[in-house]
Amino acid sequence: xxxxxxxxxxxxxxxxxxxxxxxxxxxxxxxxxxxxxxxxxxxxxxxxxxxxxxxxxxxxxxxxxxxxxxxxxxxxxxxxxxxxxxxxxxxxxxxxxxxxxxxxxxxxxxxxxxxxxxxxxxxxxxxxxxxxxxxxxxxxxxxxxxxxxxxxxxxxxxxxxxxxxxxxxxxxxxxxxxxxxxxxxxxxxxxxxxxxxxxxxxxxxxxxxxxxxxxxxxxxxxxxxxxxxxxxxxxxxxxxxxxxxxxxxxxxxxxxxxxxxxxxxxxxxxxxxxxxxxxxxxxxxxxxxxxxxxxx
Numbered sequence: 001x002x003x004x005x006x007x008x009x010x011x012x013x014x015x016x017x018x019x020x021x022x023x024x025x026x027x028x029x030x031x032x033x034x035x036x037x038x039x040x041x042x043x044x045x046x047x048x049x050x051x052x053x054x055x056x057x058x059x060x061x062x063x064x065x066x067x068x069x070x071x072x073x074x075x076x077x078x079x080x081x082x083x084x085x086x087x088x089x090x091x092x093x094x095x096x097x098x099x100x101x102x103x104x105x106x107x108x109x110x111x112x113x114x115x116x117x118x119x120x121x122x123x124x125x126x127x128x129x130x131x132x133x134x135x136x137x138x139x140x141x142x143x144x145x146x147x148x149x150x151x152x153x154x155x156x157x158x159x160x161x162x163x164x165x166x167x168x169x170x171x172x173x174x175x176x177x178x179x180x181x182x183x184x185x186x187x188x189x190x191x192x193x194x195x196x197x198x199x200x201x202x203x204x205x206x207x208x209x210x211x212x213x214x215x216x217x218x219x220x221x222x223x224x225x226x227x228x229x230x231x232x233x234x235x236x237x238x239x240x241x242x243x244x245x246x247x248x249x250x251x252x253x254x255x256x257x258x259x260x261x262x263x264x265x266x267x268x269x270x271x272x273x274x275x276x277x278x279x280x281x282x283x284x285x286x287x288x289x290x291x292x293x294x295x296x
Contacts, residue, residue, distance in 0.1 A: 235266030
């Protein structure tokens with residue numbers, strides 16, 4: 001009697017194709033990491049709003065995280081190769097959808113120096129790249145069988161349809177030329193001007209501040225908020241330029257410019273203000289100057 005052949009990977013009784021243990025475990029681990037990357041930051045951010053509100057929002061966001069939970073469950077067993085291939089095909093389609101969604105948001109949303117949301121979006125993107133690579137290599141490491149192409153197309157057409165719909169809808173959901181970006185820039189320049197006046201009053205031996213950081217909380221002044229002190233806020237970049245100190249070491253002149261992070265997307269006007277308090281603007285994609293027309 002011939003000895004029974006032994007395989008390190010489990011073998012599907014129905015098809016005879018080998019399935020690698022460690023590859024599927026890697027896919028499940030990355031699906032779990034993706035699930036946690038989506039749920040944990042949301043729960044931590046919303047927990048202060050109340051458990052009931054958090055649960056409602058998690059239910060509304062279930063199309064983003066529920067497929068990961070299903071993938072973890074579907075890949076728990078290796079003994080059905082056809083089911084494993086279907087789950088891997090769904091992983092490829094859904095992972096591509098989430099990768100494109102969060103990559104788009106990562107590029108288009110102005111984070112204004114907020115590291116936590118930027119880190120969260122980046123982490124989701126990195127997990128999707130690793131998940132896609134692992135799922136694709138696992139799928140193609142398995143023995144080819146009749147019907148593989150039908151299995152793949154039958155499982156990924158819905159996620160890729162979602163990609164197509166998202167590509168058409170998202171640009172309209174994120175209003176790049178929202179006038180609120182420009183209104184926020186004008187308001188921020190007025191705040192900086194008021195902060196400079198107060199700074200010069202508090203420090204008569206110095207005069208005006210030489211940088212936005214000197215007006216922010218890290219310097220101990222707290223004359224402007226910490227986001228504005230970084231020089232980025234609501235899609236605009238702010239640059240404070242101070243004139244050289246006079247013979248008595250006082251800074252008596254300065255100007256601040258505000259330009260869109262992406263001209264034509266977050267705004268089409270660039271703004272200027274100096275110690276006079278007059279806000280000037282230009283609709284050209286360049287640094288505004290004191291020679292540009294006054295806004296008011």
